[in-house]
Amino acid sequence: MIRRLAALAAVSALTAAFSFANAPAASAEGDLSPVMVVLDSSGSMTARDAGGSGTRMDAAKRAVTSMVAGLPDQAQVGLTIYGAGTGSSGSEKAAGCKDVRVVQPVATVNKPVLTRAVSAAKASGYTPIGHSLRVAAAQLPKEGQRSIVLVSDGEDTCAPPQPCEVAKELHKQGVDLHVHAIGFRVDAKARAQLACIAQNTGGTYHDASDADSLLGVLGRVTERALRHYEPTGKPITGTADPFTAPTMTPGQYLDTLNAEEERFYSAELKTGDTAYFAATAVFPRGNPRDIEVVDLKITGPDGADCYESQRELNTRAKDGGSLTTVLSWNGTVAGSSKPKGCSVPGKYTFRVTRDARGGGADRVPVELQLRVEPPVTGSTGEQTQTSLVTFAQPPAGAVRPVRGGGSFNEATTLDGSGRYGETIYYGEELFYRVKLDWGQGLAYRVTFAGRPDGATTNIRTGLFSPVRAEIKFDTTAYTGTTQILPSSGKPIATPRAVYLNRNANNSDFRKASVDGWYYIIAKLGVASGDAPAGGVPVTIDVAVAGDKVAGPEYGASTGETPSIPTPSASSEPTPSGSTTNEAGGQGGDDKVQPVADESSSSLPWIVGGAVLVLALAIVAAALIIRSRKSSALQPANGPGYGGPGQNGSGYNGPGYNGPAANGPGQNGPGQGWS
Template structure:
């Protein structure tokens, strides 16, 4: 094994002093995916709307202008119009079938310019849907989550190209390009064509019977298109052979997985290290397979079987899409480890990821995270906790408006105790984060408000640790009446975060052995049939309890056995057992959905605000370097010890 240089060891000691200082996220909170809106301005849009208040084009203009008014300032939205540049006579067909005009390229939203362009549009020509889809796709980035929102009152009148064939072309550009189609007073044939476009790109289809419904549907669909899970990370390609696996250093990576495939990745572990390896697979709505599985297994140097794996299931991948995360932790090289002999020595360890989905789509993106924690060479901090925190009464004050992000990477920060609220749309999974320093804990609950016209579907919430290990979840059916999660009336909560929690007998307590960003996820499932009108109001009540205390004193792992005590031989943060589940809706067997049995739960009041952190100069410099920059691979742990052990953004 190669030892670190003296300079690197010295640097490790300096950075270790600022462990878990929690620098800002590398990507913007609540970052929105780019969207291209495509509007039908063909001659049929001159027909009178059912409501008698004008033409279909008038209704479409009102809907688009209302949608534009509701766009967040940071939205990246463009607009294309087809059928407005020619007439609909036979002699004009050749020109009319090329008549697709980009009136606003995808970029920072310019609301006045968008509304002026829409207002000036006149309906007159043909319906080149296939060509419009190609034009819109060309305006979007070549990678990353992106969407097209198509509004049409009829079927294509210019094929070829056939719109469904174009949709299949677009699907080959990646599973993260979606087309959401809205049929405005369409007949059965046009509806089938538009639905085909949506289904082939993992998008959604919606009917709008009149001006009022179009007004609601367009805004809702565009809002949802802006918030999708956008996988990020440094590109990496795992191998089919464990002995040629690429060696990872701590950070976040991005690969893809076929329906039935195993891939291998390696990491060098030194004496005393604890490794956390997370794999987050991202599934689009419309995934052919209802149940998806992600499995991680570890082998030691020279292929030694470590007899340790983690396996997670997503039970509603077909209906809801969304993310599925499996996490494997390993501290076999710690002093006193009882792991198999071939897996308790420093060296190259290999992680195998398997996706089991025989009838799944071709490939899905998979985020990979490697986090390595050096051994503790001094104090381990406070004793382990025996209970989770509680709150004595709900928070006071008004509900603060927030916009949840579409992924772990874009989770919106909730700055401390209080009440937060927004609207969640059917099929959405929204991410929020709360920072916990050593000595702090949190408790929360989510209220899904009632809607008289709400559709029956599933709701879900989950709490994830800084290494993406799910600590607890709860789920139930939503039928349009107010529902509160957890359903047992007790909040989902952590103990106060201390290093020695990892030795607790209770799995939920063990996972609070890491300080940093804790993630709250809210999910509203997709109902069967057409989408429901409007969204569902959600309120998140959060309590952060406890004062910041001194944490563990990390040292640099140098290949030598640490002189000071190390934690017990059990994994530092065990993830759910191989029989556990993590679906994004519905009731999944085997999950730990029950609250921790508190031996002496502290009844803590709601604390308004949060701690003020004074960051050392080294952290300030690092934050300045990273600020406003979105590299291909976000610096996952910019502020921890040299091996990358710190809080993910």
């Protein structure tokens, strides 16, 4: 009995260790990037606001006050004002060109203080834009996603320093520092100067022609700046030489890569281990090139070629966002039949290559995630699943407000089955997560509310596994009418998560072979032309089905060479003579294929007992080119849900700029569901 208890304790510890390794990086849900707002209080702001009552300064105060009122309580926001401390006479120029005052440092927002400071500001002086950008940047953290939102009604009157040169200077401090500029009733010369600032920092430029448009644009731009992708991880520096690559243990790391660069990282794998390695490159808005590639390749101990690589392409990298490529390796699992030299325990090396030969940003952050699953030595749990979960009835109940995060690391938790809603802004991609225990599955849909004045763009949603492997996605055009994704009328769904799903013929089922956080992503593309202020309400209907069951009983990894076991009755291997690959399943309805490296081996994938979740995870705000199409979901019990279906708008559509739309949500009543 004592031995049995000790064995059970060891299994529990191993299971906990694997679960911990699969947990997302520690961060507060919906963490927001710090933002410094820079407000023009120069003498020109005393001019009357066309079409409205009061001056431009009055309009700016109303816009900033409204923006502050709408900020989330956890927002990290500061306020800098220039031009309010001197006059605009020639004798005051020297002092006026230094007149930049930090009214509120970047910190957890104090709405009363900010509101009083804005109310007290008086327009009177010069326009030191270049100097104000330096002051604002100095108030922000030195690394991580951070933004400046600049509001000005004219060009710099104090240069040098020239604002565009300052923007280039700021860009050298890191590709994740962005300046978003708003031109309030500006002429062509001032517009060109402000746009130059935005372009050189990967930010955005917007025109505001009157008080109402300024109010909408300022709120939207600030909201968007708060929700950037925030790369996180333990710092690591890959090497150019695979034999000196740093050794990684399970966890998340952060490196940076140049436009054309390859780096090497290594991991010690024992007999029976399955490794999941993901690389997520994060691109700045305004990236110089649309097409970016992230390629992964693995080599075995002593440099043995394992003939396995995976790559993904992002064709809208200019819009910013991210790109993830995932590679799994089960070479030391018994029965894997990997190439000679790649089926033994030892140090394996992962090569990460970024290819942006058209002139991508010099360096971009790259999140590296290593997860190692030990072998199963006891029960494997339930049998391989053969059906997807679905909605039993149309969703019902009140819509719970949520606020999506800007990355996998900051994904906001959706607390099981229910309806969730918020506003998404043009150019945003929002991340949510749902916890699935062993035996549980997930189905969901996303409704983008109709806006008669909505701008034309694309919408997209995707479901990702705990190892960042994309399970399913759908995309279509949004033209201001209500759109539901998936447009097929069936939910994006998983089977119930069980260990033996990795033996399934369908690749989407294989990706649901681990428990943990599953990620839902909703994206509204950059608008085609101008769009009204505000955003598009979205509703996410979620069903979590199935009861928690016992999972696999993990054992300890060893350093021994694996032996080939006799197949057990509990496994469901691919039929004799069949072959499959990790992203394009043999059999089933899913015929998707990965964008594979031409040098990849044509050796068959052996699925008996292997962890087959080699997937192509895309987190980009841009659309992704694939050599696969979104296939129809397997039939599921229960009625589909309605809504106009519309074919996708393609992957190579042009990118657009412009403010987003505002309007009522469509949170209508429905029936109960399970």
